[in-house]
Amino acid sequence: MGVAGCGKSTVGAAVARAEHLPLVEGDDFHSAASRAKMAGGVPLTDGDRADWLRVLGEQLAAHGEGVVLTCSALKRAYREQLRAAAPGLRFVFLEIGREDAQKRVSTRGAHFFSAALVDSQFATLESPVGEPLVLAVDALAPLAELQQQVSAWLHAA
Numbered sequence: 048m049g050v051a052g053c054g055k056s057t058v059g060a061a062v063a064r065a066e067h068l069p070l071v072e073g074d075d076f077h078s079a080a081s082r083a084k085m086a087g088g089v090p091l092t093d094g095d096r097a098d099w100l101r102v103l104g105e106q107l108a109a110h111g112e113g114v115v116l117t118c119s120a121l122k123r124a125y126r127e128q129l130r131a132a133a134p135g136l137r138f139v140f141l142e143i144g145r146e147d148a149q150k151r152v153s154t155r156g157a158h159f160f161s162a163a164l165v166d167s168q169f170a171t172l173e174s175p176v177g178e179p180l181v182l183a184v185d186a187l188a189p190l191a192e193l194q195q196q197v198s199a200w201l202h203a204a
């Protein structure tokens with residue numbers, strides 16, 4: 048979880064590969080209307096995210112054997128909705144600063160997310176630090192290191 052550009056897809060894929068778990072890309076489940084909004088530089092609202100989170104909860108519940116799901120999960124209420132669907136759910140929080148996120152979002156290739164929205168991602172973000180089963184990591188660390196940190200955490204508990 049984390050803001051746009053924090054590396055959810057990149058780190059999620061590496062962890063899924065290392066742990067032999069399926070990967071579900073949360074962004075694939077946004078409605079066409081939500082994608083159009085984001086492409087146009089309009090932030091999503093709680094209402095826009097409600098159905099999306101419900102579907103992601105169903106995805107988690109459908110993968111009882113374990114799954115890596117990428118999801119911004121910016122607000123505590125969003126995370127609670129996912130936890131309710133999948134008790135014991137763990138969150139890896141990819142922490143990144145505004146300037147670094149901005150840099151990543153504006154330099155990556157074709158992607159529906161408008162770089163103009165990075166500020167709104169930070170305005171919406173409620174840190175999960177202090178919530179149960181949360182690992183916060185430095186999103187700027189090398190990918191292999193991030194994957195190893197996450198794997199070690201998963202196996203330690």
Ligand SMILES: Nc1ncnc2c1ncn2[C@@H]1O[C@H](COP(=O)(O)OP(=O)(O)OP(=O)(O)O)[C@@H](O)[C@H]1O
Nearest residue numbers: 051052053054055056057074151155186188189190
């Ligand atoms: N640990 C890392 N080190 C260097 N570059 C990274 C790292 N993680 C991600 N990146 C790069 O940062 C950019 C954003 O990564 P990514 O698309 O995975 O983030 P995301 O926005 O959180 O995911 P998505 O929008 O697809 O849900 C990409 O260009 C990616 O290659």
Ligand SMILES: O=C(O)[C@H](O)[C@@H](O)[C@H](O)[C@H](O)CO
Nearest residue numbers: 050051052074091119120160
């Ligand atoms: O809740 C949201 O506002 C969205 O899920 C975004 O965070 C993006 O879809 C994603 O990060 C794209 O890069």
